[in-house]
């Protein structure tokens with residue numbers, strides 16, 4: 001009988017792979033790198049640079065390239081009724097035209113906020129991840145090659161053991177990644193993605 005493969009999770013979370021993230025360059029579509037900067041006061045500080053076209057940027061109030069959601073939340077200046085609105089875009093439209101039930105019409109500035117729920121993008125700029133591919137109708141993705149290695153060792157393990165805190169990355173992975181029946185295909189996909 002062959003020896004069972006064991007995976008021991010000592011407490012790995014997504015952010016353990018955030019030091020260096022491979023993304024698709026927004027200018028030339030080649031591989032660009034997002035490097036996290038360790039400045040304590042600025043949690044979400046990073047730089048992105050592309051060696052292929054020279055594109056580079058650092059995190060600022062305008063550097064987010066991912067999905068956004070707009071909010072309007074203020075009382076009507078005439079009748080005082082609270083006007084609440086959520087907008088999906090177009091991105092960076094500055095004002096929305098509001099028509100209150102009292103008849104007053106006015107333009108109100110929109111507050112745009114990044115949406116972080118697309119996991120297949122980097123958490124600093126919202127750029128699409130380089131290491132990603134579709135399998136079983138789902139997107140399999142990783143921040144970098146260390147993350148891919150981590151996924152591989154979780155997927156190929158016969159025994160998974162947690163020695164650290166609960167709710168770590170290996171536990172919170174979607175069921176289709178962890179399903180024993182999918183193992184062969186997922187490992188093939190990880191192999192394919194790592195050669196991108």
Ligand SMILES: [Zn+2]
Nearest residue numbers: 025028050053
């Ligand atoms: Zn580029």
Ligand SMILES: [Zn+2]
Nearest residue numbers: 076079100102
């Ligand atoms: Zn009104």
